[in-house]
Amino acid sequence: MNKYNDYAKKMNCLYAELPEYLTWHKDSKEWEPRKKQEVIGRIFNCHPSDGEKFYLKLLLMHIRKPTSFKDLRTIKGKYFDTFREAAQYLGLMETDSTAEMCIEEAATYLMPAALRQLFATILVYCSPKNPKQLWLKFENFLSQDFEHKKTLNQYAIKHKVLDIIAYHLDSMGKKLQDFFFVDDDIVTRTHDNLFKEIQTERDIIIPTEDLLAIKQLNEEQKVAYDQILHHVNNNIPNAFFIDGPGGTGKTFLYRALLATIYSAGHIALATATSGVAASLLPGGRTSHSRFKIPIGENNSKPCSISKQSALAQLIKSTKLIIWDEATMAKRDIIEKFDEMLRDIMSSNIIFGGKIIVFGGDFRQTLHVILKGTKDDIIDSSIVMSPLWQHLHKLKLKQNMRASLDPHFSSYLLKIGDGIEYTNDKDEIQIPPQANVPFIDDNTTLNTLIDMVFPNINDENLDFSLFVNRAILTTRNDFVHEINDVLINRFPGEETTYFSCDENTYTCTIPDQEELFHSLTPQGLPPHKLTLKLNAPIILLRNINPNEGLCNGTRLLCKGFTPNIIYAEISVGVHAKKTVFTPRITLEAPHDNFSSIPFKRKQFPIRLCYAMTINKAQDQTLDFLGVYLKKLVFSHGQLYVALSRARSIEQLKVLIRPSTPLIQSTDYTKNVVYQEILKATDTH
Structure with missing residues (x-):
């Protein structure tokens, strides 16, 4: 069909897609275009035990418009004698080598x-x-x-x-x-060397700008800086919480503290709940990886650090521990951290007598509880922990970016506090200069894309200008939709990688490979990963936090081979560092997304022209688009989305009406849990 039929050539179909467009007529013994498009066609199924027939089908499911068996066995100009070898080269199955x-x-x-x-x-x-x-x-x-x-x-x-x-x-x-x-x-x-960890911390390079930051602190930052250093220099146990909205310079303060302690020859540990926040601090690590905090199903277990281990010795030698974005951590994680420090330090003093600086913004998104209710989320917040009343609170209110756009900063703060004016439907208005009027799905989305990524199809454009631009949206399926549109527009030759998916269900069931290929659960890369040189990508797993390879790290594609992606870290203290990324095996989350558990071997990345709002937390972008195809649904999402921009001129918001009857496209929902904000003041 693909060789001789003009209609088939035009449709550029995969084997599984062909029955959607063509139908077989028994009388004429010919294929003809199908008149009804919405159909489910039957395709031949086979098992891996069928040998070459199985690998033939595997290739047919992934190679578009093959014209012969030889064509199927020719991958990127390289000819293979068997379908199995071709499938292996394409990455569709595991190999021993x-x-x-x-x-x-x-x-x-x-x-x-x-x-x-x-x-x-x-x-x-x-x-x-x-x-x-x-x-x-x-x-x-x-x-x-x-x-x-x-x-x-x-x-x-x-x-x-x-x-x-x-x-x-x-x-x-x-x-x-x-x-x-x-x-x-x-x-x-x-x-x-038992103290190799200590030497590693002593080898951290202090950026010159961090040393200069000490003299650039504003009045509020200086008060916090002096109080914390007073306790550090005099070995006075205390735990602090730096509370402030985005733009008040929490990270700036942390870096000044770290620079002071490092330059004095002491040790400080910089951690954060999220990988992105950790990558902004010299020597930063995620709190889970630094303190061996169990995640997932094992989060009920204590931190697994032996009192005789090198890490325990490092903690004992540490003058200061910083934990950024603590508002995103569940209270039981902070409580386990407290228990671990008391055990290592052999002390009943809170946090073992160590000087701790927590930080965060309760206006931003909180921790995620799968299928959790509002009450579940509030109850598991750090402000509901008995430890909260023992933390010395230091508030930062002065916006370091206020001189650029004070009205925008005030607007964001009102959204974060849930006090911005609302209409009779309890919706807030997006400023006219940021609003993109909705026309229809395709037209308006393309308008937003052109605003955020102008002239993206120009081969002579400096693509480094797009490194710090993104479109944020509420759901992963919308993210995939936008990324697919943009990678098609992006100039250059496509390189496509397919995952190898395998059922992990213990019972004997029919082969479900095609089903798995169609799924992209949260946290997993897509089955079909299409990339181009200089395309922006985001890491989906903590691979090597010490080297900046954290969940949320953004990179640029610099080279491709069948089994390796060569990339460059684009932001943070590890910017410009080059890394190799291999395929790794990832398990689908244990939830109701799929009725059958499976694992996927694929590069742990995806495109990041677009990201979910939650994924973008802790990042500041040069130009930002917000696509609200569906309304925000959790505390702080709208505040996080809008506050990733530095000014109103760098922000464009597209709101899709929830029903055809709604004409206004500049009003949207804002979800704020006032119980959380009140608890920060009353405890």
């Missing part, structure tokens, strides 16, 4: 430092069958930069490389000895 191919492809870039990080990532997330064989084959590539310096002998180089790999593994919660690819005596020597 995937880890080896990853490192081979990455080695061609001649970047040993990034290669060592990749090697550690593959050990942790790809579970290679023979780590020792992998090490022996690529040891020379992993140590090329040390070989060229010729200042170390081979034995010293080997230990140096292993020590760096051990550091990466440790930041991902693993140890070198977990993988059995080097002799025990080498492992022991590599880990002789």
Whole structure:
């Protein structure tokens, strides 16, 4: 059909899509265009035990408009003798040599430092069958930069490389000895220094601007800075909470504190609930990874830190611990943190007598509770914890951006506090200069896209200008819709990666691969991932927090091979750092999104021209579009969405009417839990 039928050529169909557009006539023995378009057509199904027939079908489900069997076996100009080999090359199935191919492809870039990080990532997330064989084959590539310096002998180089790999593994919660690819005596020597974690913190580079920030603090920041340092310098136990809306310089204050403590030769630990917030602080780590706080189903367990461990020694030596975005953490997580510190410090004083600085903005989105009610969310907030009354509150109110746009700052604050004027439907009005009038779905969305990403199809455009621009929306399916539109407009050749999906259900059931391919649960990358050079992407997992690879880290695509994506971190303290990202296996969340649990092996990224509002929290953008196809539905969402912009001139908001009868498109809902805001003042 694809070879001879003009209609089939025009439709550019996959095998599964063909019955939607064509129908078989038994009498004439010919295919003809279908008159009714909304149909479900039957396709041939087969099992992996069917051998080449199964792999043939696998290719037909992913390659558009093939014209022959030879065409199906030719992938990116490379011909394969079997359908199985072609499917493997396309990434549609697992292979025993995937880890080896990853490192081979990455080695061609001649970047040993990034290669060592990749090697550690593959050990942790790809579970290679023979780590020792992998090490022996690529040891020379992993140590090329040390070989060229010729200042170390081979034995010293080997230990140096292993020590760096051990550091990466440790930041991902693993140890070198977990993988059995080097002799025990080498492992022991590599880990002789119990205080390696302490040295790592001492090696953190203090940016010059952070040292200068100490003299640039405003009056409110200076009061907080002096009080906290007084306790640090005099070893007086206390726990503080820095409360302030976006733009009041909480991160600016944290960085000034860290710079002061680091420059005095002391140790401070910078953490945050979210990976994005952590990436804005020197040496920043997510609180969960730094303090071994269990997540998911295991969040009822205590923090797993031995009192004899290097991390425990590091905590004991720490002068100050900063925990940003604590408002996004559940109260039981903070309470477990308190228990852990009391245990390590052998003290019954709150937080073990350590000096802690929590920070956040209760106007922003709070922690997520799956299917949780408003009461559930409020009850699990830190303000409802007995610890809250023991925290010394320091409020920041002076907006550091107020001189640029004081009216916009005041407007945002009223939205965050839930006191902005509302109409008779309890809706607030979007300022006229930011509002994009709604016409119809396609026309108005394209208008918004053109405003946020002007001339995006121009090949001569400086694409770095788009790094800090995005469209925010309320749901993941809307995010995928916008990203698909923008990657098609973006100039350049497409590179497409398909995931390998596998059923994890214990009972014997029919093959569900096509079903899994059609799903994109929250937190998982899409089955079909289409990318182009210089396209912006966002990381969906905490891979290596020490190196800036956190959930929410934004990157730019710089190169593609079948098993590796070469990218550059685009924001934060690790900006411009180059990294290799392999496919890893991710499990679909255990909820009612899918009736059958499954796991997906895919690159843990997705495009980020568009993001959900919750994902964008902690980020400030150069130009911002907000697409409210559906209304906001949780506390602080609208405030977070609008406050990602620096000024009203950098903000465009598109509101889709909830019903055809509604004519006004500049009013929308604002959800604020007043109980939370009142609790911050009354406790």
